[in-house]
Amino acid sequence: MTAVTLTRNQPRGHYGFRTLATAEWLKLRATRSTWWTLLVFAAGMIGLAVLVLSHQHWASMNAADRATFDPTNDSFAGLAIGQLAVGVLAVLAITSEFSSGLIRATFAAAPRRPLVLAAKTAVVGAVALVAGEILAFATFAVGEAALSTPAPHATLAQPGVLRAVLMAGAYPALVAFIGLGLGALIRHTAGAISALVGVLFVLPLLLVPMGTSIQNSVGQFMPMIIAENSLSAVKAVPHSLSPGVGFVMLCAYAAPALAIGGWALARRDA
Secondary structure, eight states, rough: OOHHHTTTTTTOOOOHHHHHHHHHHHHHHOOOOOOOOHHHHHHHHHHHHHHHTTTOOGOOOOHHHHTTTOOHHHTTTTTHHHHHHHHHHHHHHHHHHHHHTTHHHHHHHHOOHHHHHHHHHHHHHHHHHHHHHHHHHHHHHHHHSSSSSTTTOOOSTTOOOOOOHHHHHHEEEEEHHHHHHHHHOOOOOHHHHHHHHHIIIIIHHTTTGGHHHHHHHTTTTSSHHHHHHHSSSSSOSSSOOHHHHHHHHHHHHHHHHHHHHHHHHHHHHH
């Protein structure tokens, strides 16, 4: 599909970023797994928000629980599922081409491999960010609607709430960048997804046997802990980075993953 789409526009080897991005968008849109993973993303985010907030029993909470009750954070309980769905989408955006052999046609038509990865990154990132932000605001609205009175409801005008909602939409896009970099490096769907699961879920678990001090000092740099604190609007998670620093740290995960993936694409045979 890539070679056919590109040759309609320009001579081989002279494709610009816009042409490559258009081709990547056509491929992503035409792939059935794209829509399935986005459906899982939406169902996980909205479904768990309704499940969690509809079962909050304000009347039976003690004073300490009421003081730390955070309906904004609870609205995004499904982000654990959502981030994995978007990460899988990003992995498949590149590993499926390697498994099918289509990547050879892509590189034959567009020999500048880093530019191909840049186009994939832009398209996948844009889809993940747009879908993430739409679902973040929708999830917040549905969650607040599911929360019954007399429990306190959150509004976007309250301190920290808008930041948490925006971060809930941006976080999956950063996870998608990590997944895309791992996919470009590993080139195997199962292996890249396993590596992504390891970064998101397994690394924090490895810190558990190492004691509280190691968990507190090292754990604050783990993506899941960063996300958890960024989504809190009432009380900061102990021993964690501030939302601003956490966002920079997440970018520091994504940038090297893409850089190493681009280096692997340029150095290794298709």
